[in-house]
Amino acid sequence: MQGQPTVAILGGGQLARMMCAAATRIGVRTRVYQATDTGPCAFCADVVTGAWDDADALRGFLAPADVVTLDYEAVDLTTARAVMPSTATLRPGAQTMAWVSDKIVQRERAAEAGLPVGPTRACSSLESLREAGEALGYPMMLKRPRNSYDGYGNRSVASAGELEDAFAALGGQGVLAEGWVPFERELATMVARRPGGEARAYPVVATYQKDHKCDAVEIPAAVPPEVAQRATALALRAAEVYDCVGVVGVEMFLLADGQVLLNEIAPRPHNTGHYTLDACVTSQFENHLRAVLDMPLGDTSLLGPAAAMVNIIGSRSGPSRNEGLGRALAVDGASVHLYGKYDVRPGRKMGHVTAVGPDVATARARAAKAASEIQP
């Protein structure tokens, strides 16, 4: 892979867009396969648009690849794996994808490896879900096993009376029911891991959710050093348990007694790590590429004392207009990121703002100010 290695990315969302920009830094070539041509990678990447079961299109797309990686874990890999050239490697690998792309399997793997997790039940029927409610108590969080992210495919239920509607709304095929974890704080960290197991963790951050979706991140998390160490150790261990290659986002719960539980992982660059683009020596996107190419990992340290990230979420439907962008760009310390999505929808992630500052509160205020100015 000397000269300019080629990484083929399956899926053309904002993670692919930011990977492609990172790739240009270190002389890596990227290409993106996407199902629709109005996504974030249009106009800024070497893009092929086709169906996930179009063997000819995928074969041509994958032919020059040294490594194949993913924009999101729900991609149907069946055809892609069948037509991938023998000289290319899928990273993260098929075993990792099998362990993480179904949330029930993911939780089973964690329990089997002895990772600290909250109480859960896998439920394949409304009947078993009712039993789970009796065992775990309310409120419960219900997650569709596959393709649930960003608040899609998640429901919290306050009582048994809500189970039937929620089960049906999540597809009626099965859910992972999670007992309520009385957390003090939600933490996350990104881990970059090479095929041989060499790994580096980013700082532990505090995450804030709204409507089951990441709203804001504060960097670093205001927790005692021993809590940060425990969270970092858990994240590194989780990356190992799932044999992740590339960058993996690890979401955790901090309990009142200082215990840290694993919530879930995503084997790819992650919303809670977007701040690394503006606040760390090496971004999560560059480190993902380095890791999947088995190149030395970059420095994950912060460039300054504090940072914060606030998402830009859609609140209407129609073509995106990005009104107020000028006012957002005028906020000092802030870096505005827009994903170039053609259409906005209520709840859709359209961009984010990272801000740096002398302390977390200042950074958060700057990021919130800039993000609030933009009506995508």
Place this chain on the structure above:
Amino acid sequence: MQGQPTVAILGGGQLARMMCAAATRIGVRTRVYQATDTGPCAFCADVVTGAWDDADALRGFLAPADVVTLDYEAVDLTTARAVMPSTATLRPGAQTMAWVSDKIVQRERAAEAGLPVGPTRACSSLESLREAGEALGYPMMLKRPRNSYDGYGNRSVASAGELEDAFAALGGQGVLAEGWVPFERELATMVARRPGGEARAYPVVATYQKDHKCDAVEIPAAVPPEVAQRATALALRAAEVYDCVGVVGVEMFLLADGQVLLNEIAPRPHNTGHYTLDACVTSQFENHLRAVLDMPLGDTSLLGPAAAMVNIIGSRSGPSRNEGLGRALAVDGASVHLYGKYDVRPGRKMGHVTAVGPDVATARARAAKAASEIQP
């Protein structure tokens, strides 16, 4: 220009490549017109390859543009300007380009505006060059008026005996002869300037040349605050004198008595400003796009105390191999940038390394270490 404005970039070198990556952050669409298809923008941008006088290709390329900007100032704009849609604007403008793209005209404009400059003579013949030598003394720096950059088109002459060869080597048509300036240090700064004149300057940096070409940059320059203020004021004034829109690189000389002289300007992102990608809140590439789109300029402050940049220069001819990249990537604090040029040539800029650190010496050592590991 609401939604996603389109910037068309004439020229597909590394500056265009880095502009395109910056554009993806703020939701700006870019397209690149280039003469050869093996340049830095292949695989990572929306690229059209054609001749500079191909009116049909340029017309199609420019049709969706809101703003047209330049990768390098030597682009022949004749055809592009003739076929540019009436709704698009060239930035920097034609007057700025006329003032700066010929070094003799550029120097005349500076003198006319009263900017402090060293002694020079415009020479159209070997005869007048000999006279310049007598007037200015030796050594002299000779610059071809057009298309001289990165050591191409520049010669220093130590005595009258070298004039004939140097004059011929520079094309034999005319040169700008510069008397030797006994500088203590070479300084530079980047200025971002909007059409209405609003401007922001980046920190003043110290630059180090090798073979008439930027070798390294230290950020910030180790000069007294009043010198930095004087250099910043001169740079802002120069951006105004040439009515620059976009980012402009301003090179200066610091004399022993604290006086700061203007050396030359380049009306575009500049090698001495590449460090801004890794060490400032807003990079010069993003601020160039903001400025040409007449959007608010981003924060030009440093994220940490110190940084340094060292160029990666070719020393052989052939396809680029980037040997030693792994060792370079392993240097903590360093960010490696490769431009994706297909071929390496002796003296060709193939990439650069920026490093951050607690002080300039540490940052410089890290950048130098990483850059020295790569044999492009």
